[in-house]
Amino acid sequence: MDTRDKILAAAKQLILKVGYNAFSFTDISVPLGIKNAAIHYHFHGKEALGCAVIRKEHENLFKWREEVAALDPWTKLDKFFTIYDSNLVHNRICMVGSISSDLYAVPKSMRECLHSMVVDISQWLTELMEEGRNTGFFHFNGSAESKAAVVVTGLAAGLQISRVLGPELFEQIKTQIKLDITPTKDDN
Amino acid sequence: MDTRDKILAAAKQLILKVGYNAFSFTDISVPLGIKNAAIHYHFHGKEALGCAVIRKEHENLFKWREEVAALDPWTKLDKFFTIYDSNLVHNRICMVGSISSDLYAVPKSMRECLHSMVVDISQWLTELMEEGRNTGFFHFNGSAESKAAVVVTGLAAGLQISRVLGPELFEQIKTQIKLDITPTKDDN
DNA sequence: AAACTTACTTACTCATAAGTAAGTAAACAA
DNA sequence: TTGTTTACTTACTTATGAGTAAGTAAGTTT
Numbered sequence: 185m186d187t188r189d190k191i192l193a194a195a196k197q198l199i200l201k202v203g204y205n206a207f208s209f210t211d212i213s214v215p216l217g218i219k220n221a222a223i224h225y226h227f228h229g230k231e232a233l234g235c236a237v238i239r240k241e242h243e244n245l246f247k248w249r250e251e252v253a254a255l256d257p258w259t260k261l262d263k264f265f266t267i268y269d270s271n272l273v274h275n276r277i278c279m280v281g282s283i284s285s286d287l288y289a290v291p292k293s294m295r296e297c298l299h300s301m302v303v304d305i306s307q308w309l310t311e312l313m314e315e316g317r318n319t320g321f322f323h324f325n326g327s328a329e330s331k332a333a334v335v336v337t338g339l340a341a342g343l344q345i346s347r348v349l350g351p352e353l354f355e356q357i358k359t360q361i362k363l364d365i366t367p368t369k370d371d372n
Numbered sequence: 373m374d375t376r377d378k379i380l381a382a383a384k385q386l387i388l389k390v391g392y393n394a395f396s397f398t399d400i401s402v403p404l405g406i407k408n409a410a411i412h413y414h415f416h417g418k419e420a421l422g423c424a425v426i427r428k429e430h431e432n433l434f435k436w437r438e439e440v441a442a443l444d445p446w447t448k449l450d451k452f453f454t455i456y457d458s459n460l461v462h463n464r465i466c467m468v469g470s471i472s473s474d475l476y477a478v479p480k481s482m483r484e485c486l487h488s489m490v491v492d493i494s495q496w497l498t499e500l501m502e503e504g505r506n507t508g509f510f511h512f513n514g515s516a517e518s519k520a521a522v523v524v525t526g527l528a529a530g531l532q533i534s535r536v537l538g539p540e541l542f543e544q545i546k547t548q549i550k551l552d553i554t555p556t557k558d559d560n
Numbered sequence: 561a562a563a564c565t566t567a568c569t570t571a572c573t574c575a576t577a578a579g580t581a582a583g584t585a586a587a588c589a590a
Numbered sequence: 591t592t593g594t595t596t597a598c599t600t601a602c603t604t605a606t607g608a609g610t611a612a613g614t615a616a617g618t619t620t
Contacts, residue, residue, distance in 0.1 A: 206477030284532040285473035289394030326551040330544035341525035344472040356518035363514040
Protein backbone atom coordinates (compact mmCIF):
# COMPACT_ATOMS: atom_id res chain seq x y z
CA MET A 185 0.00 0.00 0.00
CA ASP A 186 1.52 3.29 -1.09
CA THR A 187 1.36 6.62 0.76
CA ARG A 188 -1.71 7.79 -1.14
CA ASP A 189 -3.68 4.71 -0.12
CA LYS A 190 -2.48 5.01 3.47
CA ILE A 191 -3.71 8.62 3.58
CA LEU A 192 -7.07 7.57 2.15
CA ALA A 193 -7.39 4.74 4.68
CA ALA A 194 -6.45 6.99 7.61
CA ALA A 195 -8.85 9.72 6.48
CA LYS A 196 -11.65 7.18 6.18
CA GLN A 197 -11.16 5.88 9.72
CA LEU A 198 -11.07 9.44 11.05
CA ILE A 199 -14.25 10.44 9.21
CA LEU A 200 -16.05 7.41 10.62
CA LYS A 201 -14.69 8.00 14.13
CA VAL A 202 -14.75 11.79 14.69
CA GLY A 203 -16.28 13.22 11.52
CA TYR A 204 -14.93 15.24 8.59
CA ASN A 205 -14.58 18.56 10.41
CA ALA A 206 -13.02 17.17 13.57
CA PHE A 207 -9.92 15.62 12.02
CA SER A 208 -6.83 17.57 10.99
CA PHE A 209 -4.05 16.85 8.53
CA THR A 210 -1.79 16.27 11.55
CA ASP A 211 -4.06 13.42 12.70
CA ILE A 212 -3.14 11.70 9.44
CA SER A 213 0.48 12.78 8.94
CA VAL A 214 1.86 11.97 12.41
CA PRO A 215 0.79 8.28 12.52
CA LEU A 216 2.02 7.81 8.94
CA GLY A 217 5.36 9.50 9.69
CA ILE A 218 4.94 12.08 6.92
CA LYS A 219 4.43 15.87 6.89
CA ASN A 220 1.14 17.73 6.37
CA ALA A 221 2.37 19.03 3.03
CA ALA A 222 2.74 15.46 1.78
CA ILE A 223 -1.05 15.13 1.98
CA HIS A 224 -1.36 18.25 -0.18
CA TYR A 225 0.92 16.64 -2.72
CA HIS A 226 -1.52 13.73 -3.15
CA PHE A 227 -4.76 15.71 -2.75
CA HIS A 228 -5.57 19.34 -3.65
CA GLY A 229 -6.92 19.96 -0.19
CA LYS A 230 -9.15 18.59 2.52
CA GLU A 231 -12.22 18.83 0.29
CA ALA A 232 -10.60 16.74 -2.46
CA LEU A 233 -9.46 14.21 0.14
CA GLY A 234 -12.98 13.98 1.55
CA CYS A 235 -14.44 13.39 -1.92
CA ALA A 236 -11.82 10.75 -2.70
CA VAL A 237 -12.66 8.89 0.52
CA ILE A 238 -16.38 8.84 -0.29
CA ARG A 239 -15.78 7.80 -3.92
CA LYS A 240 -13.51 4.96 -2.86
CA GLU A 241 -16.15 3.77 -0.40
CA HIS A 242 -18.70 3.90 -3.20
CA GLU A 243 -16.41 1.87 -5.48
CA ASN A 244 -15.88 -0.72 -2.75
CA LEU A 245 -19.63 -1.05 -2.42
CA PHE A 246 -19.89 -1.59 -6.16
CA LYS A 247 -17.38 -4.44 -6.05
CA TRP A 248 -19.03 -5.93 -2.96
CA ARG A 249 -22.42 -5.99 -4.71
CA GLU A 250 -20.96 -8.07 -7.52
CA GLU A 251 -19.47 -10.53 -5.03
CA VAL A 252 -22.78 -11.16 -3.29
CA ALA A 253 -24.99 -10.97 -6.39
CA ALA A 254 -25.59 -14.71 -6.64
CA LEU A 255 -26.44 -15.32 -2.97
CA ASP A 256 -29.95 -15.80 -1.58
CA PRO A 257 -31.73 -12.79 0.02
CA TRP A 258 -31.11 -13.80 3.65
CA THR A 259 -27.40 -14.37 3.08
CA LYS A 260 -27.13 -11.08 1.18
CA LEU A 261 -28.76 -9.26 4.09
CA ASP A 262 -26.50 -10.97 6.61
CA LYS A 263 -23.42 -10.04 4.59
CA PHE A 264 -24.71 -6.47 4.40
CA PHE A 265 -25.00 -6.41 8.21
CA THR A 266 -21.39 -7.60 8.43
CA ILE A 267 -20.18 -4.38 6.80
CA TYR A 268 -21.71 -2.44 9.68
CA ASP A 269 -20.40 -4.91 12.26
CA SER A 270 -16.85 -4.14 11.18
CA ASN A 271 -17.40 -0.50 12.09
CA LEU A 272 -19.26 -1.27 15.33
CA VAL A 273 -16.27 -2.94 17.01
CA HIS A 274 -14.13 0.18 16.51
CA ASN A 275 -16.85 2.60 17.67
CA ARG A 276 -17.04 3.92 14.14
CA ILE A 277 -20.25 4.82 12.37
CA CYS A 278 -21.00 4.38 8.66
CA MET A 279 -19.95 6.81 5.90
CA VAL A 280 -23.53 7.78 5.11
CA GLY A 281 -24.33 8.48 8.76
CA SER A 282 -21.15 10.47 9.30
CA ILE A 283 -21.39 12.74 6.26
CA SER A 284 -25.18 13.15 6.26
CA SER A 285 -25.23 14.25 9.89
CA ASP A 286 -22.55 16.86 9.12
CA LEU A 287 -24.05 17.59 5.69
CA TYR A 288 -24.22 21.38 5.98
CA ALA A 289 -20.72 21.51 7.46
CA VAL A 290 -19.00 19.79 4.53
CA PRO A 291 -18.22 21.19 1.06
CA LYS A 292 -20.86 20.93 -1.66
CA SER A 293 -18.73 18.54 -3.73
CA MET A 294 -18.76 16.05 -0.84
CA ARG A 295 -22.52 16.33 -0.57
CA GLU A 296 -22.74 15.39 -4.24
CA CYS A 297 -20.43 12.41 -3.79
CA LEU A 298 -22.52 11.22 -0.88
CA HIS A 299 -25.76 11.69 -2.80
CA SER A 300 -24.86 9.29 -5.58
CA MET A 301 -23.65 6.75 -3.02
CA VAL A 302 -26.87 6.94 -1.00
CA VAL A 303 -29.01 6.62 -4.14
CA ASP A 304 -27.04 3.52 -5.04
CA ILE A 305 -27.35 1.89 -1.62
CA SER A 306 -31.08 2.62 -1.50
CA GLN A 307 -31.66 1.11 -4.92
CA TRP A 308 -29.72 -2.01 -4.10
CA LEU A 309 -31.52 -2.56 -0.79
CA THR A 310 -34.90 -1.87 -2.40
CA GLU A 311 -34.18 -4.50 -5.03
CA LEU A 312 -33.07 -6.93 -2.32
CA MET A 313 -36.32 -6.38 -0.41
CA GLU A 314 -38.39 -6.80 -3.57
CA GLU A 315 -36.49 -9.92 -4.58
CA GLY A 316 -36.79 -11.38 -1.08
CA ARG A 317 -40.52 -10.81 -0.99
CA ASN A 318 -41.13 -12.16 -4.52
CA THR A 319 -39.23 -15.35 -3.73
CA GLY A 320 -41.02 -15.86 -0.41
CA PHE A 321 -37.92 -15.44 1.73
CA PHE A 322 -39.17 -12.17 3.22
CA HIS A 323 -42.60 -10.95 4.21
CA PHE A 324 -43.61 -7.38 4.95
CA ASN A 325 -46.36 -4.87 4.22
CA GLY A 326 -45.79 -1.64 2.30
CA SER A 327 -43.38 -0.84 -0.50
CA ALA A 328 -39.95 -2.40 -0.87
CA GLU A 329 -38.58 1.13 -1.05
CA SER A 330 -39.86 2.23 2.34
CA LYS A 331 -38.92 -1.12 3.88
CA ALA A 332 -35.38 -0.61 2.54
CA ALA A 333 -35.41 2.87 4.08
CA VAL A 334 -36.28 1.47 7.52
CA VAL A 335 -33.47 -1.08 7.20
CA VAL A 336 -30.69 1.39 6.26
CA THR A 337 -31.76 3.91 8.87
CA GLY A 338 -31.85 1.17 11.50
CA LEU A 339 -28.27 0.25 10.66
CA ALA A 340 -26.95 3.81 10.25
CA ALA A 341 -28.43 5.25 13.45
CA GLY A 342 -27.92 1.86 15.09
CA LEU A 343 -24.15 2.39 14.93
CA GLN A 344 -24.52 5.95 16.21
CA ILE A 345 -26.73 5.16 19.19
CA SER A 346 -24.69 2.05 19.98
CA ARG A 347 -21.78 4.38 20.75
CA VAL A 348 -23.97 5.83 23.50
CA LEU A 349 -25.81 2.74 24.77
CA GLY A 350 -23.34 -0.03 23.91
CA PRO A 351 -22.92 -2.62 21.13
CA GLU A 352 -25.75 -4.85 22.41
CA LEU A 353 -28.17 -2.31 20.94
CA PHE A 354 -26.88 -3.00 17.47
CA GLU A 355 -27.41 -6.74 17.92
CA GLN A 356 -30.99 -6.07 18.98
CA ILE A 357 -31.60 -3.90 15.93
CA LYS A 358 -30.28 -6.53 13.53
CA THR A 359 -32.47 -9.15 15.20
CA GLN A 360 -35.55 -6.93 15.06
CA ILE A 361 -34.99 -5.97 11.40
CA LYS A 362 -34.92 -9.67 10.54
CA LEU A 363 -38.00 -10.44 12.67
CA ASP A 364 -39.87 -7.65 10.90
CA ILE A 365 -39.37 -9.31 7.51
CA THR A 366 -39.65 -12.95 8.59
CA PRO A 367 -42.69 -14.72 7.12
CA THR A 368 -45.11 -16.25 9.65
CA LYS A 369 -47.11 -19.43 9.02
CA ASP A 370 -50.21 -17.36 8.08
CA ASP A 371 -48.44 -15.59 5.20
CA ASN A 372 -49.30 -17.28 1.91
CA MET B 373 -37.10 35.73 26.00
CA ASP B 374 -33.86 37.07 27.51
CA THR B 375 -30.38 36.95 25.99
CA ARG B 376 -29.48 33.68 27.71
CA ASP B 377 -32.49 31.91 26.24
CA LYS B 378 -31.84 33.40 22.81
CA ILE B 379 -28.25 32.07 22.93
CA LEU B 380 -29.52 28.63 23.95
CA ALA B 381 -32.09 28.62 21.15
CA ALA B 382 -29.57 29.74 18.54
CA ALA B 383 -27.01 27.16 19.71
CA LYS B 384 -29.63 24.41 19.52
CA GLN B 385 -30.58 25.27 15.93
CA LEU B 386 -26.92 25.36 14.94
CA ILE B 387 -26.16 22.00 16.57
CA LEU B 388 -29.09 20.42 14.74
CA LYS B 389 -28.14 22.07 11.44
CA VAL B 390 -24.33 21.96 11.21
CA GLY B 391 -23.23 20.10 14.37
CA TYR B 392 -21.46 21.12 17.57
CA ASN B 393 -17.97 21.53 16.11
CA ALA B 394 -19.03 23.40 12.98
CA PHE B 395 -20.65 26.39 14.66
CA SER B 396 -18.74 29.32 16.12
CA PHE B 397 -19.63 31.91 18.74
CA THR B 398 -19.85 34.42 15.90
CA ASP B 399 -22.63 32.36 14.30
CA ILE B 400 -24.63 33.05 17.45
CA SER B 401 -23.52 36.58 18.35
CA VAL B 402 -23.96 38.25 14.95
CA PRO B 403 -27.65 37.33 14.41
CA LEU B 404 -28.42 38.26 18.03
CA GLY B 405 -26.59 41.59 17.73
CA ILE B 406 -24.29 40.86 20.66
CA LYS B 407 -20.55 40.23 21.00
CA ASN B 408 -18.84 36.85 21.42
CA ALA B 409 -17.83 37.75 24.95
CA ALA B 410 -21.48 38.12 25.91
CA ILE B 411 -21.88 34.38 25.34
CA HIS B 412 -19.00 33.79 27.74
CA TYR B 413 -20.78 35.89 30.31
CA HIS B 414 -23.77 33.52 30.26
CA PHE B 415 -21.85 30.26 29.77
CA HIS B 416 -18.36 29.25 30.95
CA GLY B 417 -17.43 28.18 27.45
CA LYS B 418 -18.58 26.24 24.42
CA GLU B 419 -18.61 22.98 26.36
CA ALA B 420 -20.92 24.41 29.04
CA LEU B 421 -23.16 25.86 26.34
CA GLY B 422 -23.33 22.49 24.61
CA CYS B 423 -24.28 20.74 27.86
CA ALA B 424 -26.91 23.37 28.62
CA VAL B 425 -28.49 22.86 25.19
CA ILE B 426 -28.70 19.09 25.66
CA ARG B 427 -30.06 19.40 29.21
CA LYS B 428 -32.73 21.84 28.11
CA GLU B 429 -33.73 19.46 25.31
CA HIS B 430 -33.93 16.66 27.88
CA GLU B 431 -36.12 18.80 30.17
CA ASN B 432 -38.42 19.64 27.27
CA LEU B 433 -38.81 15.94 26.56
CA PHE B 434 -39.69 15.37 30.20
CA LYS B 435 -42.46 17.97 30.08
CA TRP B 436 -43.69 16.64 26.72
CA ARG B 437 -43.99 13.12 28.14
CA GLU B 438 -46.28 14.37 30.88
CA GLU B 439 -48.47 16.16 28.33
CA VAL B 440 -49.02 13.04 26.23
CA ALA B 441 -49.15 10.56 29.12
CA ALA B 442 -52.93 10.06 28.97
CA LEU B 443 -53.22 9.56 25.21
CA ASP B 444 -53.64 6.20 23.46
CA PRO B 445 -50.53 4.48 21.96
CA TRP B 446 -51.19 5.46 18.34
CA THR B 447 -51.73 9.12 19.19
CA LYS B 448 -48.63 9.11 21.40
CA LEU B 449 -46.58 7.70 18.54
CA ASP B 450 -47.98 10.23 16.08
CA LYS B 451 -47.18 13.09 18.45
CA PHE B 452 -43.68 11.67 18.84
CA PHE B 453 -43.27 11.73 15.04
CA THR B 454 -44.36 15.38 15.06
CA ILE B 455 -41.28 16.34 17.08
CA TYR B 456 -39.10 15.02 14.26
CA ASP B 457 -41.30 16.63 11.59
CA SER B 458 -40.56 20.05 13.06
CA ASN B 459 -36.85 19.45 12.43
CA LEU B 460 -37.37 17.94 8.98
CA VAL B 461 -38.81 21.11 7.44
CA HIS B 462 -35.70 23.09 8.42
CA ASN B 463 -33.25 20.41 7.24
CA ARG B 464 -32.27 19.87 10.84
CA ILE B 465 -31.59 16.48 12.39
CA CYS B 466 -32.40 15.42 15.95
CA MET B 467 -30.22 16.14 19.00
CA VAL B 468 -29.41 12.48 19.55
CA GLY B 469 -28.39 11.99 15.91
CA SER B 470 -26.29 15.14 15.86
CA ILE B 471 -24.31 14.55 19.05
CA SER B 472 -23.99 10.77 18.75
CA SER B 473 -22.56 11.01 15.24
CA ASP B 474 -19.98 13.53 16.48
CA LEU B 475 -19.60 11.70 19.81
CA TYR B 476 -15.80 11.44 19.85
CA ALA B 477 -15.45 15.05 18.71
CA VAL B 478 -17.41 16.56 21.63
CA PRO B 479 -16.32 17.00 25.28
CA LYS B 480 -16.90 14.13 27.72
CA SER B 481 -19.43 16.14 29.71
CA MET B 482 -21.63 16.45 26.64
CA ARG B 483 -21.42 12.71 26.04
CA GLU B 484 -22.69 12.20 29.58
CA CYS B 485 -25.57 14.63 29.07
CA LEU B 486 -26.53 12.83 25.89
CA HIS B 487 -26.29 9.43 27.54
CA SER B 488 -28.92 10.16 30.15
CA MET B 489 -31.20 11.65 27.51
CA VAL B 490 -30.88 8.63 25.21
CA VAL B 491 -31.54 6.22 28.10
CA ASP B 492 -34.67 8.20 28.91
CA ILE B 493 -35.99 8.24 25.33
CA SER B 494 -35.32 4.52 24.92
CA GLN B 495 -37.16 3.68 28.13
CA TRP B 496 -40.16 5.79 27.21
CA LEU B 497 -40.45 4.30 23.72
CA THR B 498 -39.97 0.78 25.06
CA GLU B 499 -42.81 1.34 27.51
CA LEU B 500 -44.96 2.75 24.70
CA MET B 501 -44.30 -0.32 22.54
CA GLU B 502 -45.05 -2.66 25.45
CA GLU B 503 -48.23 -0.77 26.35
CA GLY B 504 -49.34 -0.70 22.71
CA ARG B 505 -48.86 -4.44 22.33
CA ASN B 506 -50.53 -5.29 25.64
CA THR B 507 -53.60 -3.24 24.75
CA GLY B 508 -53.85 -4.71 21.25
CA PHE B 509 -53.14 -1.44 19.44
CA PHE B 510 -49.79 -2.66 18.16
CA HIS B 511 -48.57 -6.01 16.96
CA PHE B 512 -44.96 -7.06 16.47
CA ASN B 513 -42.60 -9.95 17.14
CA GLY B 514 -39.55 -9.65 19.39
CA SER B 515 -38.94 -7.53 22.48
CA ALA B 516 -40.47 -4.10 23.01
CA GLU B 517 -36.93 -2.86 23.64
CA SER B 518 -35.57 -3.87 20.26
CA LYS B 519 -38.73 -2.69 18.52
CA ALA B 520 -38.26 0.69 20.22
CA ALA B 521 -34.66 0.71 19.01
CA VAL B 522 -35.75 0.20 15.39
CA VAL B 523 -38.26 3.04 15.73
CA VAL B 524 -35.81 5.64 17.14
CA THR B 525 -33.09 4.74 14.70
CA GLY B 526 -35.57 4.98 11.83
CA LEU B 527 -36.49 8.49 12.92
CA ALA B 528 -32.95 9.65 13.77
CA ALA B 529 -31.26 8.44 10.59
CA GLY B 530 -34.47 9.19 8.70
CA LEU B 531 -33.87 12.91 9.26
CA GLN B 532 -30.23 12.55 8.26
CA ILE B 533 -30.78 10.65 5.05
CA SER B 534 -33.76 12.85 4.17
CA ARG B 535 -31.30 15.74 3.89
CA VAL B 536 -29.65 13.76 1.09
CA LEU B 537 -32.65 12.14 -0.63
CA GLY B 538 -35.43 14.59 0.20
CA PRO B 539 -38.24 14.85 2.77
CA GLU B 540 -40.43 12.22 1.03
CA LEU B 541 -38.10 9.60 2.49
CA PHE B 542 -39.07 10.59 6.01
CA GLU B 543 -42.76 10.23 5.16
CA GLN B 544 -42.06 6.74 3.83
CA ILE B 545 -40.21 5.78 6.99
CA LYS B 546 -43.01 6.97 9.26
CA THR B 547 -45.53 5.02 7.16
CA GLN B 548 -43.37 1.87 7.22
CA ILE B 549 -42.75 2.07 10.97
CA LYS B 550 -46.52 2.16 11.50
CA LEU B 551 -47.16 -0.68 9.05
CA ASP B 552 -44.58 -2.80 10.87
CA ILE B 553 -46.56 -2.55 14.14
CA THR B 554 -50.07 -2.61 12.71
CA PRO B 555 -52.05 -5.73 13.72
CA THR B 556 -53.39 -7.87 10.84
CA LYS B 557 -56.66 -9.81 10.98
CA ASP B 558 -54.75 -13.04 11.82
CA ASP B 559 -53.21 -11.59 14.99
CA ASN B 560 -55.21 -12.69 18.02
C1' DA C 561 -25.55 58.87 47.67
C1' DA C 562 -22.25 55.22 47.93
C1' DA C 563 -21.48 50.43 46.97
C1' DC C 564 -22.58 46.60 44.54
C1' DT C 565 -24.46 43.62 40.87
C1' DT C 566 -25.98 42.72 36.18
C1' DA C 567 -25.18 42.50 31.53
C1' DC C 568 -22.71 43.40 28.66
C1' DT C 569 -18.36 45.62 25.18
C1' DT C 570 -13.54 46.49 23.81
C1' DA C 571 -9.41 44.80 22.80
C1' DC C 572 -6.42 41.38 23.10
C1' DT C 573 -4.00 36.61 23.34
C1' DC C 574 -3.22 32.00 22.19
C1' DA C 575 -3.74 27.89 19.66
C1' DT C 576 -4.77 25.32 15.78
C1' DA C 577 -5.51 24.28 11.14
C1' DA C 578 -5.49 24.72 6.13
C1' DG C 579 -2.82 25.92 2.61
C1' DT C 580 1.48 27.33 -0.10
C1' DA C 581 6.04 28.46 -2.10
C1' DA C 582 10.41 26.92 -2.53
C1' DG C 583 13.75 23.47 -2.02
C1' DT C 584 15.66 18.51 -2.30
C1' DA C 585 16.86 13.72 -3.06
C1' DA C 586 16.05 9.77 -5.73
C1' DA C 587 14.41 7.49 -9.73
C1' DC C 588 13.73 7.36 -14.58
C1' DA C 589 13.99 8.83 -19.43
C1' DA C 590 16.27 10.84 -23.58
C1' DT D 591 25.06 12.65 -18.40
C1' DT D 592 21.69 15.79 -18.49
C1' DG D 593 16.95 16.81 -17.92
C1' DT D 594 12.68 15.78 -15.97
C1' DT D 595 9.33 13.83 -13.05
C1' DT D 596 8.05 11.79 -8.53
C1' DA D 597 7.51 12.15 -3.84
C1' DC D 598 8.18 14.33 -0.68
C1' DT D 599 10.22 18.24 3.39
C1' DT D 600 11.09 22.89 5.34
C1' DA D 601 9.44 26.99 6.55
C1' DC D 602 6.16 30.03 6.19
C1' DT D 603 1.47 32.66 5.77
C1' DT D 604 -3.21 33.42 6.71
C1' DA D 605 -7.43 32.76 8.88
C1' DT D 606 -10.37 31.50 12.36
C1' DG D 607 -12.00 30.48 16.73
C1' DA D 608 -12.07 29.95 21.79
C1' DG D 609 -11.14 32.31 25.59
C1' DT D 610 -9.93 36.32 28.81
C1' DA D 611 -8.85 40.68 31.31
C1' DA D 612 -10.33 45.03 31.96
C1' DG D 613 -13.63 48.50 31.38
C1' DT D 614 -18.46 50.54 31.38
C1' DA D 615 -23.28 51.88 31.71
C1' DA D 616 -27.58 50.92 33.81
C1' DG D 617 -30.00 49.54 37.34
C1' DT D 618 -30.52 47.75 42.64
C1' DT D 619 -29.63 47.57 47.23
C1' DT D 620 -28.23 49.58 51.74
